[in-house]
Amino acid sequence: MFLDNNKYSKEKSRERCMNYWNPSRTQYWYDEGIGIMIGRREGYYFWDLDGKKYMNLHLNGGTFNLGHRNKEVLERLYEASREFDIGNHHFGSVTRGYLAEKLVKLSTKGMQYAIFSSCGGEAVDVAIKTVRYATKRRKIVSLEKCYHGHTGLALNTGDPFFKDPFLCGEGDEDFVQVPMNDMNAMEAVLKKEDVAGVIIETVPATYGFKIPESGYLKGVKKLCEKYGTLYIADETQTGMMRSGTLWAISLEGVDPDVIVCGKGLSGGIYPMSATIMTKEAGKWVEEIGRLHTSTFGGSELGCAVAGKVLDITTRESTAANVSMLTKYMKEHFDKLKMKYPNFFTDYTQRGLIIGLSFHVKDGGRKMMRALAEHGVWAINARFDEYVLQFIPGLLCTKEYCDELFEKLEKSMVDVLEREEMRK
Ligand SMILES: Cc1ncc(COP(=O)(O)O)c(C=O)c1O
Missing domain, CATH: 3.40.640.10 (Type I PLP-dependent aspartate aminotransferase-like (Major domain))
Incomplete structure (x- = not known):
């Protein structure tokens, strides 16, 4: 198979992408510290070829609404x-x-x-x-x-x-x-x-x-x-x-x-x-x-x-799950906002369409990097430096959210500590 063969190791794939696919795009993500070469994928997770597991909070802009390989x-x-x-x-x-x-x-x-x-x-x-x-x-x-x-x-x-x-x-x-x-x-x-x-x-x-x-x-x-x-x-x-x-x-x-x-x-x-x-x-x-x-x-x-x-x-159960997740996420974001009022300053939410605002220079990008370290893939918004796009799947569970919330808060703390050290 493709993904368990040494021919397709991360280094080899990177080399090929640099030489024959899209060198500047490939390099960009390595420079960001997120040099993922996507391997196995399942539900709302995927794995880098080096084995690191990620929660997918970008979903290619909703492409994987129903999860990977539904x-x-x-x-x-x-x-x-x-x-x-x-x-x-x-x-x-x-x-x-x-x-x-x-x-x-x-x-x-x-x-x-x-x-x-x-x-x-x-x-x-x-x-x-x-x-x-x-x-x-x-x-x-x-x-x-x-x-x-x-x-x-x-x-x-x-x-x-x-x-x-x-x-x-x-x-x-x-x-x-x-x-x-x-x-x-x-x-x-x-x-x-x-x-x-x-x-x-x-x-x-x-x-x-x-x-x-x-x-x-x-x-x-x-x-x-x-x-x-x-x-x-x-x-x-x-x-x-x-x-x-x-x-x-x-x-x-x-x-x-x-x-x-x-x-x-x-x-x-x-x-x-x-x-x-x-x-x-x-x-x-x-x-x-x-x-x-x-x-x-x-x-x-x-x-x-x-x-x-x-x-x-369009199943009733899907709409019900989205409604449950919407409320569950909102409750959590409100708590985080109270806890970190000068940093996590705001969020926008329309169901599971979510933008989180982090009030430090390049806050969205800094959070993207910190989250990646904790095994969460979410991308910053191109035209608002403070915002991280947050795109959970329609069929996520509460347990998935709990895992996510823990990683989100850890990433926030990391960014805040780094900002303190920079002062
Ligand atoms: C709002 C919107 N319109 C159009 C597109 C283009 O879609 P595609 O990349 O499939 O061509 C995108 C892709 O991100 C989008 O977000």
Whole structure:
């Protein structure tokens, strides 16, 4: 097997990745002291090839919502592989039709079509093509410090940090960013009536899972309706029950025109994402549907897997577990806040979408490193130096939380001690 053969030792793998895969990325994590080469994985744990065990509190942004190598999802893959493969992207198919109907029926009011892709970025690209075709306008508005993927159109909606090195978007007036919670700034752009779509991640991950002010997203949707713009809810991370309901946007009382869904839909097993749209937004699929194709998007095996993922995700027991975990985590964070008021200053939480704020310079990154030492993998927020993204799985147990809380507090104490020594 792959993982118990010396050929695949950590050092050998590192060497190969440095020479043939992505040297600067590989080195970056070694420099951070988190040079993981991922080996065995199971449930909400994984092991470095050197044997160190980690609790997974990033889950690839929710990709492993149901845990690593979820047995039911794997079973569905094995079963489906007896009959299906990728399938033929020109034709409809049993699994594609089945998943599209299931997703549409589980989505917000007015949804009619689901178009499949292989990743979140590609699904965002489809969303942008969708709103442009429907409105015959080019401009797309996104929020500052947002992230919607690294593919072509998606990258253009994002921060210069990711765009500029690749010479994307410079001088491109089709992509405009406005600050979150600033309704006037949003209206100033929309009122020119040349904006095709507004794309917003319901609780923006890269911005530290900041929760939009009450009524902000609803207000943006109203402005969209007033000025003929379509609203795209990017639920790549926030969808799939992470908020305690299937789509976080439902908690805002907004029925978007388009929903983007990815990551967790794959079950962490088979790449799968979807752009779900209303009939009005989805004019292109009625009129020129053959002009967008993705060879692997809507793979039949992927659709079969995603169908099972949706079944598990929408079970009453799953929602109940998320609700239990939400309360349990909140209670614990409140206690920690009381105990370390000048350090653990705040947290944001929408169900299991959580950002923890640590008030020292680069607090998020320092906590990421300390947690890794204690065997917990969680990543800092790119655009808020104080925040650590905290992404527990939907099916975690109380015992898992208890183990986690202990490691979290130990890591906090470590960071505080190091800060004291630095003074
Ligand atoms: C909100 C959001 N949108 C889109 C994407 C892009 O997804 P992918 O990496 O699957 O292309 C991500 C990935 O992290 C994301 O968090």
